[in-house]
Amino acid sequence: MAHLRTEGICKNFGGVRALHNVDFSCARGEIHALLGANGSGKSTLSKIITGVVAADRGTVYINNRAAAIHGPNDMFAQGISAVYQELSLIPQLTVAENILLGQEPTRLGGINSKAAWKRAAEVLQTIAAKLDSEIPLHVPVRSLSSAEQQLVEIAKALAREPEILILDEATASLREKEVQVVFEEVRRLREQGCTVIFISHRLEEVFDLCERATVLRNGEVVATVNLAETTEQDLLRHMLGEVASVDSLSVPAPQDRVVLEVKELSSASSFQRINFQLRAGEILGLGGLQGQGQSEVIQAIYGARPYTGRILFEGQEVQIHKPAAAINSGIVLVPGDRHVEGLALQRSVLENVTLPSVAHRSRFGLLKMGREEEVTAGVVERLQVKVADVHLPVNTLSGGNQQKAVIGKWLLTQSKVMLLDDPTKGVDVQARLEIYRSVEELCSQGVSFLLSSSDNKELIALCHRVLVMYEGQIVAELAGEELTEENLVAASMRITPGVKGVS
Ligand SMILES: Nc1ncnc2c1ncn2[C@@H]1O[C@H](COP(=O)(O)OP(=O)(O)OP(=O)(O)O)[C@@H](O)[C@H]1O
Ligand SMILES: [Mg+2]
Structure with missing residues (x-):
């Protein structure tokens, strides 16, 4: 029974x-x-x-x-x-x-x-x-x-x-x-x-x-x-209905030009003395067990958390102490918690998707509504957002479809660095592939990514290099042949056979 x-x-x-x-x-x-x-x-x-x-x-x-x-x-x-x-x-x-x-x-x-x-x-x-x-x-x-x-x-x-x-x-x-x-x-x-x-x-x-x-x-x-x-x-x-094509991604090699550099970045008890360079067209991962400071590093670079140390953007030292400063420099965040930072829930899908990039399309402060609808339709189609009408409030979408809307709005902006904090949480396989393809495409246009993920497979599929964090510090760097699930897990727990440690 x-x-x-x-x-x-x-x-x-x-x-x-x-x-x-x-x-x-x-x-x-x-x-x-x-x-x-x-x-x-x-x-x-x-x-x-x-x-x-x-x-x-x-x-x-x-x-x-x-x-x-x-x-x-x-x-x-x-x-x-x-x-x-x-x-x-x-x-x-x-x-x-x-x-x-x-x-x-x-x-x-x-x-x-x-x-x-x-x-x-x-x-x-x-x-x-x-x-x-x-x-x-x-x-x-x-x-x-x-x-x-x-x-x-x-x-x-x-x-x-x-x-x-x-x-x-x-x-x-x-x-x-x-x-x-x-x-x-x-x-x-x-x-x-x-x-x-x-x-x-x-x-x-x-x-x-x-x-x-x-x-x-x-x-x-x-x-x-x-x-x-x-x-x-x-x-x-x-x-x-049919099997998603899982042909592997081919993320192009990064350029030599360094876009973002952090030097001795620290924030109270969250993370200490973080150093790395992010090159144009590079996807740099932040791995490790949950809560080792990965999200906090991302928040600091986005200006949402106080830090000490230096951040250099395109070779110039910048003071990023609020998100507006980051966005002005072309640094955007796709947060893991879409309800807190990612979406205006009562606003329509169209408004959420188009607002951050509106400046690129307006002339003399004027917007063509038809154009905005077209742009939104493009995102909806590309990421296969399931929505009956783009004028409905975004909170009527299913969880995964809301996350696609967050990613979609940043795909439209012409940003140089995208900070992704667990971006595909709750997103289905097909859409996940679409998102990976979008990242791949932006990457070949020279956009750089800093990606924190709770999914090791995602880090391996996308990243050129992964920095493994443990108790607020970078304890290992994995790249190329060394970037395997086994090594990631080992480095996360500080069991390090065969893994080059960084100290
Ligand atoms: N309050 C609501 N108002 C309007 N439409 C809604 C509402 N809640 C759900 N829907 C619609 O119902 C359908 C099913 O949504 P549901 O949230 O059950 O999907 P789901 O399978 O849980 O998806 P996900 O994996 O993204 O969480 C979707 O098309 C969604 O947009
Ligand atoms: Mg659901």
């Missing part, structure tokens, strides 16, 4: 068909993957199961009984717990306060809330300890890295010991070690009979954790498969 089952679920948003006649079923104690390209309906189905979104038609059954889930109370009562793709933590509140917020409302104030709180704090500390790190409970959430925030969300969800757990791209900002620790906890819950729905664009994770997978395409179920009998190519074919 199915533990969780949906029958004939339909959902439209205005004219957009998000789900159509979705029949989906999980056995008790099963870890079931929900797969599909960006905008295929995964998050919408998750939210219908948790009662955040109401279906137009269809029924959710739990233990064969129609479940009426209309909000958080019903969801808790059914033993469902979820980690959504968008973080739901409140940045100004402390970790402890955020954990409390997530507790079952009916128990709040009672003796049970204390126990529940304690359990969540314990789960969080267990996860942190396995990672040899600490996540302090009494600091504001905004002072944590995005991966740490994600771990807080996960700990909150796991601590409820749910009967049904939904993880919607909960691992997207985590690196391999963290993912493994989270998987251990998920498997432990499964042993206790918990049913898990797992959503991820990283197929390796899916094969590692899940037994079966259901694939959505344009809001319809196209296949349900046993993963043991399925290849990655099969899954891609189900997701995309």
